[in-house]
Amino acid sequence: xxxxxxxxxxxxxVAVCAVLLSLYxxxxxxxxxxxxxxxxxxxxxxxxxxxxVCFQRFVPSPSWIVKAxxxxxxxxxxxxxxxxxxxxxxxxxxxxxxxxxxxxxxxFVLPVNYHGKEMxxxxxxxxxxxVFTIGNIKQGSxxxxxxxxxxxxxxxxxxxxxxxxxxxxANMRLSHIxxxxxxxxxxxxxxxxxxxxxxxxxxxxxxxFFKKYHGASYLGHQMVYQxxxxxxxxxxTERLCKMLSSDKVRHRFDILQRTLCSSASDSFRVLSEEPxxxxxxxxxxxxxxxxxxxxxxxxxxxxxxxxxxxxxxxxLLSANPMLWVTNYAPEPHDVYWxxxxxxxxxxxxxxxxxxxxAVVFMFLFLIPVTFVQGLTQLDQLQYSLPFLKGILKQKYMxxxxxxxxxxxxxxxxxxxxxxxxxxxxxxEGSISRSGRKKSACRKVLYxxxxxxxxxxxxxxxxxxxxxxxxxxxxxxxxxxxxxxAQATFFMTYVLTSGWASLSSExxxxxxLIWNWFKRAIxxxxxxxxxxxxxxxxxxxxxxxxxxIGFIFSVLAPLILLLLLVYFFLAxxxxxxxxxxxxxxxxxxxxxxxxxxxxxxxxxxxxxxxxALCVFGLKNSKSSVTFTIPLVACTILFNEYCRQxxxxxxxxxxxxxxxxxxxxxxxxxxxxxxxxxxxxxYNRFTLPGQELHSQAQLSHPTQSEEGRNxxxxxxxxxIG
Numbered sequence: 001x002x003x004x005x006x007x008x009x010x011x012x013x014v015a016v017c018a019v020l021l022s023l024y025x026x027x028x029x030x031x032x033x034x035x036x037x038x039x040x041x042x043x044x045x046x047x048x049x050x051x052x053v054c055f056q057r058f059v060p061s062p063s064w065i066v067k068a069x070x071x072x073x074x075x076x077x078x079x080x081x082x083x084x085x086x087x088x089x090x091x092x093x094x095x096x097x098x099x100x101x102x103x104x105x106x107x108f109v110l111p112v113n114y115h116g117k118e119m120x121x122x123x124x125x126x127x128x129x130x131v132f133t134i135g136n137i138k139q140g141s142x143x144x145x146x147x148x149x150x151x152x153x154x155x156x157x158x159x160x161x162x163x164x165x166x167x168x169x170a171n172m173r174l175s176h177i178x179x180x181x182x183x184x185x186x187x188x189x190x191x192x193x194x195x196x197x198x199x200x201x202x203x204x205x206x207x208x209f210f211k212k213y214h215g216a217s218y219l220g221h222q223m224v225y226q227x228x229x230x231x232x233x234x235x236x237t238e239r240l241c242k243m244l245s246s247d248k249v250r251h252r253f254d255i256l257q258r259t260l261c262s263s264a265s266d267s268f269r270v271l272s273e274e275p276x277x278x279x280x281x282x283x284x285x286x287x288x289x290x291x292x293x294x295x296x297x298x299x300x301x302x303x304x305x306x307x308x309x310x311x312x313x314x315x316l317l318s319a320n321p322m323l324w325v326t327n328y329a330p331e332p333h334d335v336y337w338x339x340x341x342x343x344x345x346x347x348x349x350x351x352x353x354x355x356x357x358a359v360v361f362m363f364l365f366l367i368p369v370t371f372v373q374g375l376t377q378l379d380q381l382q383y384s385l386p387f388l389k390g391i392l393k394q395k396y397m398x399x400x401x402x403x404x405x406x407x408x409x410x411x412x413x414x415x416x417x418x419x420x421x422x423x424x425x426x427x428e429g430s431i432s433r434s435g436r437k438k439s440a441c442r443k444v445l446y447x448x449x450x451x452x453x454x455x456x457x458x459x460x461x462x463x464x465x466x467x468x469x470x471x472x473x474x475x476x477x478x479x480x481x482x483x484x485a486q487a488t489f490f491m492t493y494v495l496t497s498g499w500a501s502l503s504s505e506x507x508x509x510x511x512l513i514w515n516w517f518k519r520a521i522x523x524x525x526x527x528x529x530x531x532x533x534x535x536x537x538x539x540x541x542x543x544x545x546x547x548i549g550f551i552f553s554v555l556a557p558l559i560l561l562l563l564l565v566y567f568f569l570a571x572x573x574x575x576x577x578x579x580x581x582x583x584x585x586x587x588x589x590x591x592x593x594x595x596x597x598x599x600x601x602x603x604x605x606x607x608x609x610x611a612l613c614v615f616g617l618k619n620s621k622s623s624v625t626f627t628i629p630l631v632a633c634t635i636l637f638n639e640y641c642r643q644x645x646x647x648x649x650x651x652x653x654x655x656x657x658x659x660x661x662x663x664x665x666x667x668x669x670x671x672x673x674x675x676x677x678x679x680x681y682n683r684f685t686l687p688g689q690e691l692h693s694q695a696q697l698s699h700p701t702q703s704e705e706g707r708n709x710x711x712x713x714x715x716x717x718i719g
Contacts (some may be wrong), residue, residue: 016499133487178659184329224296300681365447417447484556598638
């Protein structure tokens, strides 16, 4: 690819971004689109729409950019929670490190690459982009020490920034835990694999077991029921209640609504609604439910203190590890109820099945990736499809096919990955919705790094990929040759998948189309369904661009300029979306940062190893010698961070939990907390029925709203 092809791709994407950003600034001003572009704000306050037509509503303006830029981090924390702050810190870290890398790469490495060979350079627009990569350096060139020095500067700067970020986010997490209000999940443990007894119900077994072994701290329990028909009926009733509660029909159907909802609630209350159930005495209503639903070997067990619940969730309750299995209880609104009925003994099989399915999907994805790589190699494409020779000889068609089309095709195929991985995460049997998103996030991250980078690097064709995998000793040589050669493809990928996708994120095209269809065709209004932030798709995307930036920062530094533009736009776009569009349903307390840190370390080490292979291919023994200690130092730095900071994200200290319990006891809140636990995990609570427990326990301050799940005391994984 030459410079003119890259400029063609850049021009197309700049034009697309400019049009979409201008269109967004107009559409967001239209009252009819308020549910699309201000979902979070409308979910908290009643909408006041102004339908007066004025000229300013149809003129693009940068007001949203100013607002997103000027909003302090404290407001982001109050609105989106600690996870939102950590996500924006990822983008800021990437922008800072690649600013340093771009300065070093553009002013020092790039001139060395360009003048690396005594060759005749063509006119700039026709100049091949390969002359700006390390591939243009002569064998045994003494100028490779510049690349080695740049490698050291970038690596040490990245480690320094990672340390400060890890330390800062760890302190923010500790502060987040200390200041968090009481939450049902803090005092609850999910128990599964309850042993079956022909002589008594599961509820009686739970009561007997915990009174015997945890009598001093055991408060009560609530069984989980599998209610297929009942749950469907209640879901429909809930939907109807929401419809009838709209302002348009509320004055007409107020009596009908109260009748319907009250009768439904009276018929389908769970056992813990009765005061005596909190003491482990199942009331008669439990027997009524059991006649319409199946009791399953799972229960939420409540404890008197956070510390007692934490201990019960960590220890092995039985000599048989397959019985009385405990997990940290998810938030009440975060429980994935359908997966609680999965027998615990099936989970290992489900995880293996999900892993195998993900691997199969990865290999099936080789088909579109190979097709995309064929578009970047015109010689092979013309040989395979002779009828395209005449078309591809045209200058602009050649630039379009090689510079823009491949990354667009790959991007379209990648849109199928998140829903597929989300489905596999459900099959795994996660007990929480946020845990499902955490699993999907990791799968999407591994998938994108493998298919977008490694497969594109190694697969000029599938046969070359198979040859590389069948001869592991040849992989370093293949990487050393292929990585600099594929720099041009990843430049266009950053333009298409980076710049254009941010504009699409702002526009929310699917939400916009659905909103118009719902209003124009279905004639529905005021049916606001705000979405939570899609961490499982956006975090892998940002980390992938960071991975690409590290790999090419020394080998092909020209890509860093494109990445800086992407991270700057991403910072503005995602701040705007957090402030206006997405609500916080699942809060993990910053638990996504260790994944970010580990991915960044992996990117650094892989950058160093790839540079090491390239130095070896260029016969520069001194550069190879000086790079090896750098790899060792990076690994040692990661081990230090793992020992120093990771335990804060893995567990909650007993000191903090005991202090929080004592504070509640001093303030007289503990008795009220115990009463509120009665209805905390009521699966069948309808709108308007939420008790004091839901208001006080399940809806903490905005900075902590929706804490979850399978990790220490409601500080769960990404959502």
